[in-house]
Amino acid sequence: MTEDNLFIEDIDWTLIDPEKFEKLIYFLLDSIGMKNIIWRKGGPGVSATDGGRDLECEDHIVGLDGSVRTEKWWIEVKYRTNTLEKTKVHETLINALGFPDVDVIGIVTNNVITNPTRDWIENFKQNKHQRFVIWEGHHLEKIIKSDPSLIYSFFPSSLTLKGRFNIIDTRFYSYLQLPSGTDLVDIWENKDKLDFSSKVILPIILAEATFGDLFKRQWALWFEKDLLLETFLSGLLNIIYLLHKCEALGKDNIFIMEGMEYLLLSNLLNFKANDITEDIDMNILHNWSKNKQEKSENSYDLIQMILKPIISNTCLNLLGVCDQNYLCKKLILDSNTKKEYMKKFILNEINEKRSLLIIQNRKENCKYDLEIPDNNCPLMYIRDNHKITDKNSLLKELEITQKIFMELRDTIFRLS
Template sequence: MQPLQQNLALGITIISMPKDLFLPTELPWAELKGRDLEELLYWLFDSMGAKDLEWRIGGAGSGAADAGRDLEMSFYVSSPDGDLVRQRWWVEAKGRAGTVEPADVKHAVVNVASRHDIDVLVVATNSLFSNPTRDWVREWQSNNPRPRVKLWERTELESHCSKNPIAVVRLFTKALSSQGKLEVAAKKLWDYAAFTDVPTLAALWADRSSLEIDSRGLVALAASEIANGSVEERSWAVFVDEDIVLDALGDGLINFLYLLFRAHEAGVRADPLVRALSYLLLVATYRCGESVVSDLLERVWESVAEREYPAEIRRVVVQPILESLSSELRDVCTSDCARISTKPLVLSDREVRTYLQRLSIGSDHDAKTPERVLMFESFDEPCRIGLALDKQCHCPFGEQQDGDRDVRPTLELVRLVAMSRHPKRE
């Protein structure tokens, strides 16, 4: 199952990630031999989507028998008529201090040539292949089209690691650039429903001016911040451009069920995902206005090619997010209101005090049945945010919500609370 892509026709932008996701000089290439090189290759092929991946360690020590390959796996490629064709790959690791000579490669090639079920042989090294080695492989390949022999030396490994930084982060976190760490954060959330730790988030925030943050990166950052406690200290959605916030909100909405599926599959809590999207909804409404956001919530479902979202599916996605945001703002807006006396529903006292800091740059809740709390409304006091209330027209946060929330009125209230209680915009 893969996350869905939005259509550019609706103004959704996609930022291509730069290639410098890790720092090649930080990888200990000279020492990357034996088991270490094999482990890097294992995680690299895992990131590239290999199936039936097997690391043939064969036992302890460098002399363990591996039957002619260190790794074996399968890839499934599409044929012209649309069928998936299985390709079997063997991989031989050659960790060397100097260049890899022909004799080192000949043994691997001759060994696999006797097999008729292997399609590709990869010989990978942390150093370089000599020119005679390349010449020998080229000549052999001209007379033996199968299996296809690929020579991966350090430059190829650097390129593949840059495109698949998850392989690097498992072994050499220090080798990742800030952009690489951001890419890993996004991949962890979207592929594995995993959140990024606080030290990494803090390091990324310190280097935020150099980052290229796209919509999925923003969703991952917001969800990770909330999973680790709060988003007030590092409000990523206020730092990035408005169009990225809108893109992230749209991406999160159309992939909400996908993300919930990933979270359930991984056995992690889904609450940070809901609260991250409610945070993006808050910031988007505050920065862009309720008309723009309401229009986005209406049109985003049409942005996915060959996919329909019935009204019931849209409701299942949107209503928990609206409910989460409305409950949070209810706690904030009634906390110091002379007209309303009540207690918080979802936020702690500390969260109430710091909540609106998320509109400036700069605790896990277990799932529970919503409490019913007593609320007193003083008809003699005005509304702190300027709503025209009287004995017949009551505070909207005190009204019992039996059905679904209407999007536009809810967003109008969201923006009014945000603008009134946090009037200074960055």
């Protein structure tokens, strides 16, 4: 095996059972472009008995003149630990004779058929109008390996790290599937050997922020800053699509917000708030506008809708560091472990998520000398009262967040 190979070994069929094998074939048919697929399943672990087929589908064949011819397929799925019995092949073909509207009869097995069975099939095909195909294990493996995402779903151990890495973006943008915990560990340990793009980094960061370990794997301190900015902007540009995808799939979108928050702070480490604001204004708003030369009037309403929740959640987490017993006399919080939030950006620790009770003392001034209406805490003001309406209001939020974040990070670093 060379380093360029995507597969570490042949498929081990013992890793799945008959029910999963049928499920695999169902998704394989979809992957190769079959239409109107029906899984005629009778019950848990038992295939359907209506007419002898497990799956129905259609193959739409486009002619040279653009016309479309439809072939109706019936498929029986036969998971075997040994050679497929000749009697089962007989039963399938004889059953199909009673359904003349079926064009193609298929048998799919993970194993092989005997030579006598193969000869019998050839004789049978010569006298019947229906076409018959059989996919044996070695044929099936070749077809499946054309779709590494399918391999990952059913036989992840058959893929090399490069094979798993190469399908991260496809699995994420198509199905919102994130890299696994094992993937995250392996990718970090081999990060110098991999070629990262913003499309791959985004799902990695979202996975790390949701169930990974950003204290051990500090991507914000390893990736080139321009690549992190590109990833953040790409996330903003695609966030509406991703949120709609979450809704369609019935998934909670919290993992998107947590990952984007980490990317926001990662970029505030490296760039001035004004530079980030300019990039959002030039790259994101122009992409959203109907006229590339003139931003629409509602562009900043969209920024308020998608970026404000990210900034607000960031402020809430930063508030957790600003308690009176630690840094600030203006706030009282119910926990003394909030400082760990900052360790994602300076050293390795274990993160504990906690809810916070926050009491604000308006008689005390913020230590950062920021001019905020009604002597409000800057972070609470951004989170609860301030609205993004234009470029300047966005810049104000990012500048305040950046100033406090950097001060807190430096303070935690000195005290660690």
